[in-house]
Amino acid sequence: MAIIGIDLGTTNSACCVWQDDELIKVPNALDSYLTPSVVGIDEDQNVIVGQIAKERLLTHSEKTVAVFKRLMGSEHVVKLGSKSFSAPELSALVIKSLIKDAETLLEETVTEAVISVPAYFNENQRAATKLAGELAGIKVRRLINEPTAAAMAYGLNKRDEGTFLILDMGGGTFDVSILEYFSGVMEVHACSGDNFLGGEDFVQVMIDDVLNQLNVTKSELTKQEHHLIYLQMESLKKRIDQIEEETLQLQINNKYVDFKASNQWFMSLINPLLLRVKKPIQSALQDADMSPSEIDEVILVGGATRLRQFRVAIAKLFGRLPSCDLDPDTVVGIGAGIQAGLLAENQALQDVVLTDVCPYTLGTEVLDQNYNPGVFLPVIERNTVVPVSIEKKVYTVNDNQKQILVKIFQGENRLVEKNVCLGFLNVPVPKAKAGEHPITVRYSYDMSGLLVVDITIEATGAKFNKIIENAPGALSEKEKQKVLSKLDKIKFHPRDNQKNKQLIAKADRLYESYLGEARELIAISVTNFERVLEEQNEIAIKKAQVKFSNFLEALEIEGRF
Amino acid sequence: MSVWDILKIQETKDVKAIKAAYANQLKVSRPDAHPEAFQTLHSAYKSALNWAKTAPEASSGVNISIETSSIEDISSEQDVVVEAAKDSDTFDEMEHERQAELDEMQVEYQHHIEEITKVFDDKAARNNISAWQFLQHSQLALEPHYNTQLGMFVFENILQINQKFEQLRQEGKRYSGGGENISNETILYLDSVFNWRSQAHSLYYFFAEQEVLKILNLIEAHEHITDASYAINSVQGAKVTEKKSQSINQADEYMIAVEVMARLKTLTYRSFCACLLISGILITEFLNQGIEGGVQFLRVFLVVLLIQVIGVSIRNKYIIYSMWPVSILFILCFPIMTPIGITMFLYLKKVRVYFKYEQR
Known part of the structure; x- marks a missing residue:
C-alpha cells in the first residue's frame, strides 16, 4: 500500500517513491528512470508505452502518439488504429505502465499517487490530470505543481534557506515559481507561466522555417518524412551549441536536399520564443512584490533549460548565472516522490510543511453599472495562498427574477469573454424586488488546485453545490466506469524481453531513415540478433544485446538521427 | 485575537523571529489538515511581516545615517576589488572584450x-x-x-x-x-x-x-487566448480529431440565442394561425356589412402578416419593431382585435430581450 509520486511530462514521465526514509527512483523495464510519454498499439492490439513506442513513432506513426499532454483539458480524441482515446485515457496508460514498474520494484500493490502538473495548468487541465489517475485505477491523493515539486527536491537536498525563483521549461509548458524555504517551511509566494511554451516549440519553429526555406508545405510531406525531419531537428537542437555551421541531408518528397544550419540561424529563430519567457517572470515577481535582487537563487528545471541560449537569456534578465545542480529531467519526479512521502506521514518528513498558491484568478460574471453583462468579478485573486475559501454576495437585477445563472470563470481579463469558462450553475431564486435577496457564492480551492463552488440562497437557505461538471472532457460516474473497464480490457505489451523489442524497434526506425549500404547492414544485424534470440541462451543473448545496441548507437551518432 | 496571539510570540520587528514562530505554528495547523486555522495563521503571519517591514523605527534618524555609510562602504569596497583585479592581465582582457561587446551592441542599437x-x-x-x-x-x-x-x-x-x-x-x-x-x-x-x-x-x-x-x-x-487548436499541431503520430464540445463557450452562447429565435418563430406562426382563424370570423362579419370593408381589412391584415414573416426570417430588428404601433393600435382601436394585440405586444417584448442578447 504505497503512495508513489508521478511526474507526468509532455515528453518524458518518471516515477519516484519514498521508502525507508529515503527516496527511490523507480526504473522501468529498460532500466531507465525516464519513460517517454508515448503510447502506441501493436499488431496484436496490445498497448505499448515508453521507449519502444517512441521508436515506433516513425515506423508506425498511424498507431502511435506523442506530446498528447498538450490536449489535456480539451475535447480532442486521438485515433490509434481502430480505437480512439482521449488525452486523459492516454495519460492513464502511461500512469499504468509507471505503476507496474513501481509494483515490480516494491513488490506490493500501489493504490495511491501524487501526480505533478504544470503550475500554470488551468482548472480543466488539472481535472483532466486527476481523471487520468483515476482511469489508471488509483486514487490521486494530490496534484502537486511541478516547480513546487522541483523546489522540494532542491530544498530538501541542499537544506539551504532562502528565496528561490524556479524556471521550469519542459517539453510543452513553461512555469515560473517564487518560493521561500525556511525552518522546514516551503512557501510558494507566486507563480506564473505559459502553457504553450516548451522544448517542442523550439523544434517546431525549426521545422517550420526549414520547410518555409525549401518551399514545401507540411501536407506535401509524407508522415514518415515529416517525422524524420523532426528527429533531425530535435537532435540538431541538442548539439547546436557545439557547432558553428553544419549541412544536413533532408529527405523531402523522396529526394535528398542539403540544408545549411548554423548557430546564428538557430538563435534568430528561437528569439521570439525567448522573448515570451520574460512576461511570466515579471508577472510572478510583481505578484510576490519582489525585485530580482531579493531572489537568492535562480534554479532551472526541465529538459528544455539545457539550451544554452535559454540560459544566456535568463542570465541577462537577472544579471547572474542560474543554477542547475540536480538533473533537470528527474527533479520534478523526485519532488513528487517527496510529496508522496509527506502524505504517507513518513517520520523523516514530519517537520516539512508545504504551502502553495492558486495560479489564476477565479470569479464569476456580473453586470457593470450600466447593466451591461460580461464583467468579471474576481472571487479568489491569483496567487492567494491555498487552501482557501472565499465568498461573495451577488444580487438579482430584475424584479421578480426567477433564477440566476452563475457562471464560473478563470482568468485575468476584466471581461469574462477573454477568460476561460469552467462551468455554470442555474439556481432558482424567490420572487422579490430587484436586489432584495442576495445569494452567496463561495469558492473553495484545495491543495491540489481543484475548485468547488457552493451557492446559498440566503432567503430560503437552499444550497447548491458544484464540482465543475460542464468542463470539457469531464465524465460522469457511469462514463468513468465504462472507460475504466475499457482500459482494463486493453492488454499491455508483455513486460519481459522489453530490451530486445526496443532494440529491434530502434533498428526498424534506423532502417527507415537510411538508404543503400547502411540499410543492408542493419537488415543483416537484425536477422543475426533474432537468430541469437531464438537459441534462448541467456549468456549469448546478453552478449548479442550489447553488441547490437552498440552497433545501433554508432549508426545513430554517425547519421545524426 | 491579535496577530501576535495567533503566532504565539511577543510583538516584534524581528523578521526572523516572526518566521520562526510561523514555522512552529504551521507544524500544528498544517494546511491540508486544518485549512481554516491555516488561513488565519497565514494572514496573521503576512500582516506581522508587513508591520515589521513598514512600521516606523523609533530612532529613524540614526538608521538613515547607518544606511548611507553602509552604501559608501560597499562602493569603496568595490573600488578595492576593481583595483585589485585590474592588476591582472586577464581582467584587462575580459574588460576589453566586454567593452567591445558593449560597443557592438551600441552600434546595433543605432541600426x-x-x-x-x-x-x-x-x-x-x-x-x-x-x-x-x-x-x-x-x-x-x-x-x-x-x-x-x-x-x-x-x-x-x-x-x-x-x-x-x-x-x-x-x-x-x-x-x-x-x-x-x-x-x-x-x-x-x-x-x-x-x-x-x-x-x-x-x-x-x-x-x-x-x-x-x-x-x-x-x-x-x-489579447488572445492560446487554446487547444494550437495544441493539435504539436501532437505527433496518430490523427487527432475534435469531439463535439459540451462545454459552454462563445459558440454555444450563439446556439442558445438561435434556439431562442427558433422558439420565437414557432410562437409567431402560432399567433398568426390564431390571427387567421379570428380574421376568418371577422371577414364574414364585415362581409355582412359590405364587401368593401372586408377587403380593406383583409388587405391590412395580409400586409402586417407579410412584414412579420419577412422581419423574422431575415432577423431584422427594425421590421419586427415596426409592429409596436400596430399592436397598440389593435389593442386600443379594435375591441375585437384586443387579444391579438396583447399577444403581439407580449411577443414583441420577448423579441426585445432576444436582440439585446444577440448584441452581446
Whole structure:
C-alpha cells in the first residue's frame, strides 16, 4: 500500500517513491528512470508505452502518439488504429505502465499517487490530470505543481534557506515559481507561466522555417518524412551549441536536399520564443512584490533549460548565472516522490510543511453599472495562498427574477469573454424586488488546485453545490466506469524481453531513415540478433544485446538521427 | 485575537523571529489538515511581516545615517576589488572584450533605431507585420536594457503618428499622403516584443497618461487566448480529431440565442394561425356589412402578416419593431382585435430581450 509520486511530462514521465526514509527512483523495464510519454498499439492490439513506442513513432506513426499532454483539458480524441482515446485515457496508460514498474520494484500493490502538473495548468487541465489517475485505477491523493515539486527536491537536498525563483521549461509548458524555504517551511509566494511554451516549440519553429526555406508545405510531406525531419531537428537542437555551421541531408518528397544550419540561424529563430519567457517572470515577481535582487537563487528545471541560449537569456534578465545542480529531467519526479512521502506521514518528513498558491484568478460574471453583462468579478485573486475559501454576495437585477445563472470563470481579463469558462450553475431564486435577496457564492480551492463552488440562497437557505461538471472532457460516474473497464480490457505489451523489442524497434526506425549500404547492414544485424534470440541462451543473448545496441548507437551518432 | 496571539510570540520587528514562530505554528495547523486555522495563521503571519517591514523605527534618524555609510562602504569596497583585479592581465582582457561587446551592441542599437524610423516613415510598410519581424529576431531584444530603450522609442512613434492621424481626422481631412494610423494588429505584434504593460509606470512617466492608457487598454482588449487548436499541431503520430464540445463557450452562447429565435418563430406562426382563424370570423362579419370593408381589412391584415414573416426570417430588428404601433393600435382601436394585440405586444417584448442578447 504505497503512495508513489508521478511526474507526468509532455515528453518524458518518471516515477519516484519514498521508502525507508529515503527516496527511490523507480526504473522501468529498460532500466531507465525516464519513460517517454508515448503510447502506441501493436499488431496484436496490445498497448505499448515508453521507449519502444517512441521508436515506433516513425515506423508506425498511424498507431502511435506523442506530446498528447498538450490536449489535456480539451475535447480532442486521438485515433490509434481502430480505437480512439482521449488525452486523459492516454495519460492513464502511461500512469499504468509507471505503476507496474513501481509494483515490480516494491513488490506490493500501489493504490495511491501524487501526480505533478504544470503550475500554470488551468482548472480543466488539472481535472483532466486527476481523471487520468483515476482511469489508471488509483486514487490521486494530490496534484502537486511541478516547480513546487522541483523546489522540494532542491530544498530538501541542499537544506539551504532562502528565496528561490524556479524556471521550469519542459517539453510543452513553461512555469515560473517564487518560493521561500525556511525552518522546514516551503512557501510558494507566486507563480506564473505559459502553457504553450516548451522544448517542442523550439523544434517546431525549426521545422517550420526549414520547410518555409525549401518551399514545401507540411501536407506535401509524407508522415514518415515529416517525422524524420523532426528527429533531425530535435537532435540538431541538442548539439547546436557545439557547432558553428553544419549541412544536413533532408529527405523531402523522396529526394535528398542539403540544408545549411548554423548557430546564428538557430538563435534568430528561437528569439521570439525567448522573448515570451520574460512576461511570466515579471508577472510572478510583481505578484510576490519582489525585485530580482531579493531572489537568492535562480534554479532551472526541465529538459528544455539545457539550451544554452535559454540560459544566456535568463542570465541577462537577472544579471547572474542560474543554477542547475540536480538533473533537470528527474527533479520534478523526485519532488513528487517527496510529496508522496509527506502524505504517507513518513517520520523523516514530519517537520516539512508545504504551502502553495492558486495560479489564476477565479470569479464569476456580473453586470457593470450600466447593466451591461460580461464583467468579471474576481472571487479568489491569483496567487492567494491555498487552501482557501472565499465568498461573495451577488444580487438579482430584475424584479421578480426567477433564477440566476452563475457562471464560473478563470482568468485575468476584466471581461469574462477573454477568460476561460469552467462551468455554470442555474439556481432558482424567490420572487422579490430587484436586489432584495442576495445569494452567496463561495469558492473553495484545495491543495491540489481543484475548485468547488457552493451557492446559498440566503432567503430560503437552499444550497447548491458544484464540482465543475460542464468542463470539457469531464465524465460522469457511469462514463468513468465504462472507460475504466475499457482500459482494463486493453492488454499491455508483455513486460519481459522489453530490451530486445526496443532494440529491434530502434533498428526498424534506423532502417527507415537510411538508404543503400547502411540499410543492408542493419537488415543483416537484425536477422543475426533474432537468430541469437531464438537459441534462448541467456549468456549469448546478453552478449548479442550489447553488441547490437552498440552497433545501433554508432549508426545513430554517425547519421545524426 | 491579535496577530501576535495567533503566532504565539511577543510583538516584534524581528523578521526572523516572526518566521520562526510561523514555522512552529504551521507544524500544528498544517494546511491540508486544518485549512481554516491555516488561513488565519497565514494572514496573521503576512500582516506581522508587513508591520515589521513598514512600521516606523523609533530612532529613524540614526538608521538613515547607518544606511548611507553602509552604501559608501560597499562602493569603496568595490573600488578595492576593481583595483585589485585590474592588476591582472586577464581582467584587462575580459574588460576589453566586454567593452567591445558593449560597443557592438551600441552600434546595433543605432541600426535598429534607424530601421525603426525607416519603417515608421514608410506609410505603406508600417502596418505590415513582416516589416517589423527583424525586431523579434534581434538579439538586442533579449537585452533587458536595450529592449526597454527600443520599446520606449517605438511607443513614442506610435503615439505621435496616431495623435497626428486623430487630429487630422477630427479636422475632417485625410492623413496627408494617404497613410494610415498604426493598426491594432501592429501594436499587438510590437507588444509581443516589448511587453509594454509590464513597463506601465515608466510609460506613464514619459507620456501623456490618457494616451498611454488608450494603448494599454487596447492591448488588453485584444489579447488572445492560446487554446487547444494550437495544441493539435504539436501532437505527433496518430490523427487527432475534435469531439463535439459540451462545454459552454462563445459558440454555444450563439446556439442558445438561435434556439431562442427558433422558439420565437414557432410562437409567431402560432399567433398568426390564431390571427387567421379570428380574421376568418371577422371577414364574414364585415362581409355582412359590405364587401368593401372586408377587403380593406383583409388587405391590412395580409400586409402586417407579410412584414412579420419577412422581419423574422431575415432577423431584422427594425421590421419586427415596426409592429409596436400596430399592436397598440389593435389593442386600443379594435375591441375585437384586443387579444391579438396583447399577444403581439407580449411577443414583441420577448423579441426585445432576444436582440439585446444577440448584441452581446
